[in-house]
Amino acid sequence: MGRKAKYSYEFKLRCVKQVLNHHQTVEAVSELNGCHHTTLHDWIRFYEKYGKKALLPRKNKVYSLPFKIKVLEAIEEDSLSFSQACLKFNIPTKSVIMNWQKTYKKSGIKGLNNKSRGKPKSMQFKRAKKKSSKPLTREEELLLENESLRAELDLLKKLQALIQEEQSKKRKP
Known part of the structure; x- marks a missing residue:
């Protein structure tokens, strides 16, 4: 999302033309239109060197x-x-x-x-442990199975909670 331009293209062009075509002073035009005189000077310089396209709003x-x-x-x-x-x-x-x-x-x-822009990633994911070539002990196998069963049980509990929530919504119209 880009920044919002403070002054529109039409406004800038009108101010520049008031100075160049109508021979008004920069200070008078800036005071009349509510912009700073140095900003108007910059617009005039860019307009004289690069033309109308220099007054177009620019993306960052x-x-x-x-x-x-x-x-x-x-x-x-x-x-x-x-x-x-x-x-x-x-x-x-x-x-x-x-x-x-x-x-x-x-x-x-x-x-x-x-530099990279935007919000940095705050969540760090744990990397899976590398599998070793030697076989697991009986205790390690049981710990892995236990962890897997706990994850499955948590999933089933969440699914049951969602089903109950859906049913309660259907009962209450």
Whole structure:
């Protein structure tokens, strides 16, 4: 499930066109429409460089490790600002690059690797014990049979409970 876009495509396009076509100031348009002026500046820059498609809502994109390194190196070598880097590499927000830079300073290249997302699996399953080649003792055979019978008995009890529940539902209309 992706994030919800704060501003619609139509809203962004309308604001950008008010500035570019109607020659209104960025501050006036941002105040009139209730968006921050730096956000509007970003929309205008992306619109001028990439066209209307740059204003479309984007899904959370996963960037490769070489791409992240390329962006960070370009910032360092060319003395780019975060805004300039965003525009040059078509990255929607400065915070993405800022997070990469912070992670890189903290953990190095290993920190920039894409991490698995989502909730981690909390249940751990017990692995079946490997069968050995030597035969089981009589005691081990009885323990295994006992365990199997207990599991079968539990299953039968649950089945009986379900049958009784179904019958009680049929009696009470």
